[in-house]
Amino acid sequence: MPDRNYRNKLKANTLLVAKRIVENEGLGALQARRIAQEAGCSVGTIYNLYDGLDDLIIRVNSGTLEDLGAKLSGLEQSATGSLADNLTAMALAYLQLALDSQTAWRAVFEHQLAKDKTVPDWYREHQATLFSIVEKKLAHVVTDDQQRKMAARALFAAVHGIVSIALDQKLGDFDYAATQAQVKFIVQSAAKGLVEQPMQSNASTSGYAADVSEPDAN
Structure with a gap:
């Protein structure tokens, strides 16, 4: 012992x-x-x-995802507004975490596994748990499970793209207010569209991305 x-x-x-x-x-x-x-x-x-340095890095990155999950869960539990308001609050929380913890946030997406390694199942499950927080908010406008998973990942990809481009200063100096406005625009536009025209169960959902980070080497 x-x-x-x-x-x-x-x-x-x-x-x-x-x-x-x-x-x-x-x-x-x-x-x-x-x-x-x-x-x-x-x-x-x-x-x-x-199990090597990759394993240690994945566990460090898992801690960053846990921090994000705690923020999103807190917002999800206290949410009382519209779909647009709730999704916007989550998206802005993501922006703030990326801004406050830039090096740790970047590590989640910079890490490349060695060629003989695959992402462990527990990490995939961790990612799925994060997405499920967003999926719950979409449940009344996207009734099909697979479509809801796709929609949550599409929203994440859009917000992450805005945040990444802004923090990397790819289109000019970082402007917090402008980045906030872009995040609000894309999320609120998507929410408005989903409320006005909920996704139908026969829409194609094949090929949606299953994770947010730690890509396999192949």
Whole structure:
């Protein structure tokens, strides 16, 4: 039991060290040797505790998704407004998280798995849980389960695209007010369209994206 407790504490500590490095310096600064040095263990220990550096990075990114999930769940539980209001609040919360935690947020999308690795099922399930928060808001205007999954992912892709372009300053200097306005426009337009013309159950939903990050190498 003492050995197991020590292992669990060491595993938690290495995760905290990795998270701190990513938050302060970005994914590019994360190296096994540095993690080991700051955690007070050997490089070999890192690979005994985790299934390689990819596994550790995915767990760091999972923490970022948990932060987002907590924000969205809080909004979902307290929501009393229209569909447009509720979806807009979630989208703006996403913008704020990306702005407040840029390096950690970027790491979720920058990480590329090694060629022989696949995204673990538990991480896919974590992503699906996040999308389910949005899907609940769409339930009364998108009654088909598969269409609702597609709609939630399409909304995310639109908002994420706006946020990414803005923070990367691809179209000019970052302007918070302008980015907010763009997010509101795309989300409220989509919500208005769904309310006025709910999606029919015979619409095609094949090929929708199943995840928000951690693409497989192939």
